[in-house]
Amino acid sequence: MKVQGWMFILTGAFFAAADIVYWFWSKEVTGTTAMAISVGLAFMIGYYLLFTARRIGEQPEDDKEAEISDGAGELGFFSPHSWWPLFVCLSAALTFFGFVIGWWLFIIGVFAVIMSTIGFVFQYYRGHFSH
Numbered sequence: 214m215k216v217q218g219w220m221f222i223l224t225g226a227f228f229a230a231a232d233i234v235y236w237f238w239s240k241e242v243t244g245t246t247a248m249a250i251s252v253g254l255a256f257m258i259g260y261y262l263l264f265t266a267r268r269i270g271e272q273p274e275d276d277k278e279a280e281i282s283d284g285a286g287e288l289g290f291f292s293p294h295s296w297w298p299l300f301v302c303l304s305a306a307l308t309f310f311g312f313v314i315g316w317w318l319f320i321i322g323v324f325a326v327i328m329s330t331i332g333f334v335f336q337y338y339r340g341h342f343s344h
Contacts, residue, residue: 222259225253232245232251272284295336
C-alpha cells in the first residue's frame with residue numbers, strides 16, 4: 214500500500230504544479246478551483262493509504278522481491294452477477310436530474326434510491342441466492 218500511497222502523493226504534487234501554472238496562465242477561477250480539489254483529493258487518498266499501510270504492516274506489493282503468488286488468497290466477496298449497482302446508479306441519476314427539473318421527480322428519485330439500495334443490500338437474503 215505504500216507504493217500506491219506515494220503514487221497518489223506524487224500525483225497530487227503534479228496536480229498542484231499544474232494548477233499553479235494554469236492559474237498564472239489563464240486566471241480562470243473555475244478550472245483552478247477544480248484542479249485544487251483534485252490536489253486535495255489526491256493528497257487525501259495518498260495520506261489514507263500511507264496511514265493504513267503503517268497500521269497494517271508490510272504487504273506483498275511493498276516487497277520488491279515478492280512473487281505474484283504471495284498476494285494470493287481471499288480478498289473478499291464480489292458479486293459477479295448483480296444488477297443492483299446499475300439500478301442504484303440509475304436511480305441516483307434520476308434523483309440528481311429531478312433536483313434540476315422539479316421537486317416531484319426528485320421525490321420519485323429519492324424513493325427509487327431507497328428501494329434500489331434496499332435491494333442491493335438484501336440481494337442475498339431472498340430468492341435464488343438466499344442462505
